[in-house]
Amino acid sequence: MHLKNLSILFGKDLKYIHSTNLQIKDRFFGKISNMPQNKKSIDCEGLLLIPGFVNSHTHIGDSIAKDVATSGTVDDKIHPIMGIKPRILRKSDPEHLVSFMKNSCLSMIRKGITTFVDFRESELAGILLLKRAISQVPIRAIILGRIEYYQDQNQVQKNTQLPILQRKNLLTILRSCDGLGVSGPNENSNSVLQYLSKTKKMRAIHSAETIESSKKSIKITKKSETSRALLLKPHFLVHMTYAKQNDLRDAAKKTRGIVICPRANASLAEGIPDFLLMEKNGCRVAIGTDNVMINPPDMFREMDYLWKVTMGTHKKRVDPKEILKMATVNGGILLGRKIGSIEPKYLADGIFIDKHSLDLEPMHNPYASIVHRASESTIRAVMIGGRIVHGKF
Template identity: 25%
Template sequence: MDLLIKNIGILFNGYKFIRDTSVYIENGLIKSIGKNERAEEVIDANGNFVMPGFIDSHTHIAFAGYRDFEIEWKIAGLSYEEIARRGGGILYTVEETRKASEERIIKEMEERAREMFMHGTTTIEVKSGYGLDKKNEIKLLEAINELKSNATIIPTYLAHAIPHGYDSEEYTGYVIEEILPEAGKLARFADVFCEKGYFNVEQSERILKEAKQHGMLPKIHADEFSCMGCSRLAAKLKAISADHLLMADDESLMEMKKAGVVATLLPATPFVLNEEYPNARKMLNMGLNVAIATDMNPNCYVGNMQFIIQLAVYKLKMPIVDALKAATINAAKALNLKDVGSIEYGKKADLIIFDAPSPNFIPYYIGKNLVKTVIKEGRVYSQ
């Protein structure tokens, strides 16, 4: 089956804008751009904007139990740690997730993934992390692997928090000895929440090094609330990405650049926590590959990458072209993916056709889903 998308007003190919062009797709792959091809199926873009499908490289959609009750605490100025002490936070979600069946978790994940796909996301990374004990972490990873979605799903094991009954050192040993050998059979990446009150730098390093022995590539939640050397650890381990980075210092960021670590920024998280935003312009000027993602989780319940681009433009002060790169080709790098993220010969045909004439409309038209058609590996899904 072949497909031609013609009359594209502006095409973003993952790197730059191309005007008045077309894309030819065969057997789910990009075959040519801008050539006069014939195809069994033809879509007329009517002068609208086309770009690669969004890649959401950091999500926590594998959970049960919502935390909408935290909103009043947030607007009252309570910190992340204070909310946790009042009974909210990660450990509340852990309790609710442990009570839920795998079937319920799969069903709720599928609903979230469906909504994300409708908003243009064709690849979704999904972390565990709300089980904490071996039984429930494996339950979550199995659920992630069972998830049926039009989007590609990338499973990640996350050492997320210290459960009741353990100190951080005891739990680090438990993760290494009990969870990682099984998680390695189910996850492509391993991630650690490296932060005060969670895992320190030395514990994070031990977990990620051991995870690599079980076939998982390292990622890290780094320097979100404090600068404690987590982004420097990402550079030392040559992690695929370091995420959050609100408090990362310049020296650590430069080490990340030299090590090829992608800086993944999650602007919806400071948005819902009323915190300062990371300095994306500085990272871009340093030459870092900057990605953006939703961080969708029960604390930050947003799965719409169009909104994340809006935050990236208005709050992170990212030029539109850099925000689009961050949501596509750089997000692919944050997942070590070579076959998606741009519209190039031989890559998977994951594309979005917008009901808008230019990329400017994504940050300009706030609150509307501008996606008209999603194409996933050559299959057409119209809204």
């Protein structure tokens, strides 16, 4: 495919190029050129191509439970043992779970999300249900499974090892997914976290999401939640809303970065992640939309919220380009994959934005326009791996 007269946000710095030609071959982006070529081409006048969104943290298994628990604590809602979420998942008809997860995937595509990373509950059965849900939906899913084994305070303090049965279960799970998405360090002893760190696939873990979980870690182990989460040797950490500066510095040295979920933290009344502090301490930051039961999986809304609430709380300007990088480039880097950027040899995932749409025209600053004015209605088409999967042009 050869596209001409196209505006793009190019490379890892999202450089704005007003008009160029772009080649797409064998699912990958090729070279850009300002010179017309003697090939059959598609005229993209009036369109801006941006990288496909990378939704770096989701739980779409709870798509069946939208807004079920709007009150109560975090633990009341999503705790892996005590929360209403695991009870709903256990009691729901598997066919219904598949149907609503599929709906969430379709919703993500229409909103420009081309890759999502899911922390998948319910062990192998949950992984297989999600695979069924995406089998007929052309979205890229990175599935991080888990064993449903959670230790109590006594086991954590005694440093209880992972039982042999769970070790076998872990091998079965890892054969069917892309890696591990661990619930958190407070439910796992040092021994368990260190055992899990030896797995060869991708590893990620929730950490320092709430004040209560941070205090609990200190109380039980005399260590910060993040210092124990790092025993997993994770590729990235999730949340870090209440991580201290020394933990952020350690995270910058020992991981690829942090995924924050600002709307989820806010809707759970748990505060706002300070990504400026994270970046100041050397952390790369990406964005996720978290639980579907709490938030619709919409990266436009996530970016808009994060940009404005950060400026409001810090009382200083934030470059909208940095927010857009979190939703695209940074997600690809955290995952170690050639996605999230429009450059040669990267997978051709992109969103074609109509620059003449009512909400965007005239577009004086493309980064600000995308971050706080664009929406599903401004998308002309969505492309994954060089194929148009939604819309047309």
